[in-house]
Amino acid sequence: MAKYDYDLFVIGAGSGGTRAARVSAAHGARVAVAEEYRVGGTCVIRGCVPKKLLVYGAHFAEDLKDARRFGWKVPDACEFDWKCLQENVLAEVDRINAAYTSTLESHGVEIIPERAVVTGPHSLKLAGGREVTAERILIAVGARPHVPSCPGHEHGITSNDVFHLDAIPKRILIAGAGYIANEFAGIFNEFGSKVTLINRTDVILRGYDESIRDRLLQISMMKGLDFRFHADFEGITKGKDGCLTVKMSNHEPITVDCVMFATGRVPNTDGLGLDTAGVDLDDKGAVVVDADNQSSCKSIYAVGDVTNRVQLTPVAIREGQAFADSVYGNKPTRVDYTNIPSAVFSHPPMAGVGLTEAEAKQKLGTVKVYLSDFRAMKNVLANRNERCLYKMVCEAETDVVVGLHMIGPDAPEILQAAAIAVKAGLTKQDFDDTVALHPSMAEELVLLR
Ligand code: NDP
Numbered sequence: 001m002a003k004y005d006y007d008l009f010v011i012g013a014g015s016g017g018t019r020a021a022r023v024s025a026a027h028g029a030r031v032a033v034a035e036e037y038r039v040g041g042t043c044v045i046r047g048c049v050p051k052k053l054l055v056y057g058a059h060f061a062e063d064l065k066d067a068r069r070f071g072w073k074v075p076d077a078c079e080f081d082w083k084c085l086q087e088n089v090l091a092e093v094d095r096i097n098a099a100y101t102s103t104l105e106s107h108g109v110e111i112i113p114e115r116a117v118v119t120g121p122h123s124l125k126l127a128g129g130r131e132v133t134a135e136r137i138l139i140a141v142g143a144r145p146h147v148p149s150c151p152g153h154e155h156g157i158t159s160n161d162v163f164h165l166d167a168i169p170k171r172i173l174i175a176g177a178g179y180i181a182n183e184f185a186g187i188f189n190e191f192g193s194k195v196t197l198i199n200r201t202d203v204i205l206r207g208y209d210e211s212i213r214d215r216l217l218q219i220s221m222m223k224g225l226d227f228r229f230h231a232d233f234e235g236i237t238k239g240k241d242g243c244l245t246v247k248m249s250n251h252e253p254i255t256v257d258c259v260m261f262a263t264g265r266v267p268n269t270d271g272l273g274l275d276t277a278g279v280d281l282d283d284k285g286a287v288v289v290d291a292d293n294q295s296s297c298k299s300i301y302a303v304g305d306v307t308n309r310v311q312l313t314p315v316a317i318r319e320g321q322a323f324a325d326s327v328y329g330n331k332p333t334r335v336d337y338t339n340i341p342s343a344v345f346s347h348p349p350m351a352g353v354g355l356t357e358a359e360a361k362q363k364l365g366t367v368k369v370y371l372s373d374f375r376a377m378k379n380v381l382a383n384r385n386e387r388c389l390y391k392m393v394c395e396a397e398t399d400v401v402v403g404l405h406m407i408g409p410d411a412p413e414i415l416q417a418a419a420i421a422v423k424a425g426l427t428k429q430d431f432d433d434t435v436a437l438h439p440s441m442a443e444e445l446v447l448l449r
Helices: 015-026 041-046 048-070 082-106 179-190 210-222 313-328 357-364 377-381 411-423 428-432 442-446
Strands: 006-011 031-034 110-112 116-120 123-126 131-139 143-145 171-175 194-198 226-228 233-238 244-248 254-256 258-261 265-267 300-302 342-344 350-354 367-375 387-395 401-407
Touching: 006 015, 006 116, 006 313, 015 031, 015 041, 015 082, 015 131, 015 313, 041 048, 041 082, 048 082, 048 179, 048 377, 082 110, 116 131, 171 179, 171 254, 179 194, 179 210, 179 342, 194 254, 210 226, 210 350, 210 357, 210 387, 210 401, 244 258, 342 411, 350 411, 357 367, 357 387, 357 401, 367 377, 387 428, 387 442, 401 411, 411 442, 428 442
Parallel strands: 006 031, 006 131, 031 110, 131 300, 171 194, 171 258, 194 226
Antiparallel strands: 116 123, 123 131, 143 265, 233 244, 244 254, 342 350, 350 401, 367 387, 387 401
8 A cells, every 4th residue: 555645745736836746647646736726826817817818908908099090990989898808808717727627637636626734744734624645745835915014005906806806996006116016007007097106116127127127117107107116105094985095105195096016926835834844944935945846855845936936937837847757757857047038018018038238247247238229110100109129138259149138019929039049049140140020020139230
């Protein structure tokens, strides 16, 4: 008889946990996965997927305006029906949730729809009271929104709630200036909300190239977004009419209909029992793991946002795959964290891979920087005064491209392809040797001066 109930017990059926569970089962392991909410995790249920669908929905606002310049008769009273979009988006989430569930089941993974907590190196307790054992445990519980502890913070919402709003708020205040803040600022602005974005510093999207960030800030302000910097939350009060008044440092109070916190995400390890197995956490509560995703307790591993390495879905998926292949597939694999492309689905979107200009200067000394600052053909005809900016950063001596950064329509789609060239270590000359595909925005990549 087997010593343990399962070979592998995964806690969390998000992107990383699902991949690890499915592939481990395919390699022959007896696997269970516990999920306290819905199979699919943040990305599928209340993150990347529904957000991207809202981004598509929001884009129609500009497309409808621009369409007139392309000869289409668009009525002035073009109405937006939030409930219709919401229903369709949530139905798509249900579809993907069902697809994830059936993939796990078809691979023989037992799905346990309950919260599980660790009670020792090989043991767990389920919310319903059942105790189970496993040779290995994989922590893939992700992260949750961080909400600053100011008085009245309970009146605010987070990205978890935003997909379930009854109506689009007339006025919304978004706290934070990272990915989620800028993406939803763009979405709400296009849906007609008056958007105010407040941040404790004057840096938006820390980590992205400065020129690209500045361009987003400039275009966002042009579109009517109100930015308030060096503004620390002091409190939120709710009036009798349901309106929220937000007090902040260095600025006048502001009254809005909705406050959304987008102030980072914290690992979901509270109350998970990891102390019972001697699993080390860092000061943010993230599980500390080595390059093989193994924690300080040899039978317990962790992948994805709960490790707070790179909080991106495709990275969690790779970590889950590497874990499964290494432990159950006899194929030792480690994730390569260099040159990971990323994007912000703002209006317009931005994307980048490799070193920013500042990082490259600090790391390599002298660098060569090539820029293209242009107006997309479609924007010219539409009379849309919005310029794209592409930046290539090269090592001065070898001309190897060490960073590529862009803002403009379809930047994430273009950058994903270009990231292959950066990952492959190609040079500026290799880009120049490629004939331009005309007319396109992407051709700017091979015409940079
Ligand atoms: P980010 O880390 O991107 O941004 C957090 C923002 O909140 C920053 O402006 C930060 O300011 C500010 N902030 C942090 N802590 C506090 C605090 N205590 N009080 C006030 N302000 C604070 O986090 P998000 O929540 O936007 O997103 C979380 C993660 O999810 C991202 O890091 C990203 O990895 C992932 N994500 C990826 C997306 C994509 O790939 N397109 C989309 C959405 C999320 P400061 O810079 O000064 O620290």
